[in-house]
Amino acid sequence: MPAPNQTASALEARIAADPRYVALVRDRQRFSWILTAITVIVYSSFISLIAFDKPSMAQPVGGGTISLAVVLGAAMLVGTVAICAVYVWRANGSYDARLAELLADAGA
Template identity: 35%
Template sequence: MVMPLRKIAEDPCYQALVARRARFTWALSGVMLVVFFGYILVIAFNKELLARPIGDHSTTWGIPVGLGVILVAILLTGIYVRRAKRDFDPAARALVEKYTSE
């Protein structure tokens, strides 16, 4: 059975779902951009800060801060997946069921 894509696209529930998902993804993208560009700006304008050794060791602050950027990306991905499974996927499934059962 072919789904009536035009009907789904015109459905207010679908439009609300798309808007909610877009707001959420833009918010997460904004957080990631701030973290990433903050890290890049520190590298560009204050290399000495990240080049300082941690205590008496040879590892510099740049290593854990860089790993922190990666961990933030992983965390944000997990947050998105959790929200998608909890909110977005069930709403999309409900729309598909609504229009395939007609």
């Protein structure tokens, strides 16, 4: 009887070689990189506006005392939470189901 480690390694190798697993990893990585790029662009744009256009960022919004920088900063934080929620929704709805099907077929 093979040792548990050998059995686990054989199962891992079988799953890693499955084209559905390769496609799952590729799809998940692509989606993660897209969300990462969106986040980096938004944060970089915000910092660039602060660095290079201070007068615009200091303008009050709606005639009040809150500046545009505060509004954009809050919107950026809400957007970051939304991006995280989109990833979780996609992972729970698509990636987890595909992985469960793969594991079931592999006998794990």
